[in-house]
Amino acid sequence: MYDFRVTDQGGRPARPTRSESREAIALRALKDSHPELAEAVEMHLELVEMYRRVQGRVPLPSLEISSDILKRHAAEARPLLRFEDIPIDLTDLRLLVRQTADILRRHGALDDRDYQRVQALGRDMTLLAAVGDWYRSVSEAHAIASVGASPAGAALTDADAAVVGQVMGLAMRPYLSRCAEVLQQREELGQWMHPHCGLCGGEPDFAVITPAAERHLICGRCTLRWKYEPLTCPYCQNAERTRITSFATPDGQYRVYACDVCRRYLKAYDGRRASRPVMPMVDTVATLPLDAAAMQRGYSS
Numbered sequence: 001m002y003d004f005r006v007t008d009q010g011g012r013p014a015r016p017t018r019s020e021s022r023e024a025i026a027l028r029a030l031k032d033s034h035p036e037l038a039e040a041v042e043m044h045l046e047l048v049e050m051y052r053r054v055q056g057r058v059p060l061p062s063l064e065i066s067s068d069i070l071k072r073h074a075a076e077a078r079p080l081l082r083f084e085d086i087p088i089d090l091t092d093l094r095l096l097v098r099q100t101a102d103i104l105r106r107h108g109a110l111d112d113r114d115y116q117r118v119q120a121l122g123r124d125m126t127l128l129a130a131v132g133d134w135y136r137s138v139s140e141a142h143a144i145a146s147v148g149a150s151p152a153g154a155a156l157t158d159a160d161a162a163v164v165g166q167v168m169g170l171a172m173r174p175y176l177s178r179c180a181e182v183l184q185q186r187e188e189l190g191q192w193m194h195p196h197c198g199l200c201g202g203e204p205d206f207a208v209i210t211p212a213a214e215r216h217l218i219c220g221r222c223t224l225r226w227k228y229e230p231l232t233c234p235y236c237q238n239a240e241r242t243r244i245t246s247f248a249t250p251d252g253q254y255r256v257y258a259c260d261v262c263r264r265y266l267k268a269y270d271g272r273r274a275s276r277p278v279m280p281m282v283d284t285v286a287t288l289p290l291d292a293a294a295m296q297r298g299y300s301s
């Protein structure tokens, strides 16, 4: 006898049973149009799915942010979010760290030695201390009081710190982006004119050009967006237009600003001719060929 239910399902095109996030849909579309990016797309699909599983459980932080506090922080160029204010659930974070390491290794972005190091960190009771060091090493670099202080993480070699930092950055994303949602709503964010993030102190690692032709930087740690001078390098603050090289993809969708003083570059999504908003998890993958082009010209990220 036929099972009509099964037959009926079999007749439909293959679809995931749960609704997918916009990022996942955009990533799949990217893979269809650019098969050469398949490996990077697959890795980001897994990260996006991992975030989706945990996102609903991450509470909004209770941040004390009166207008006065926001003004003072903007005047002092001091990031707002203290590590203690991040609503971390240690069980979830441990899982996020281990799963991030699994995903990176599966896609060849982490070698065995680095994988073991990160897995040990995920098991270890000192995870919270390690993630605190990672967070503060950037956020407090902008606080005058911490000059000369040496975080415990300084014992790591630069290469180890870079690996741990990469994994921490991905694993902490659900918490930090939730905190960024709170500040993103505030109109006082318009007073923040600095090249580093007003929430966590992170560097921008992407940008978006708005329909009004403003450039908004996007924090590489928490994804906060803030307005910044369209042609000033956020890494060294070189504002000499003749020393900024800018080039775009043939379709005009993405742009690179490369600085001829510090030799670093920043990629941007051009929202003036876009059918969707910027999505850092998608657009960083879509612009991998631009990274190659920028590096070929002698710039670094």
Ligand SMILES: [Zn+2]
Pocket: 197, 198, 199, 200, 201, 202, 219, 220, 221, 222, 223, 224
């Ligand atoms: Zn940030």
Ligand SMILES: [Zn+2]
Pocket: 233, 234, 235, 236, 237, 238, 259, 260, 261, 262, 263, 264
């Ligand atoms: Zn520069």
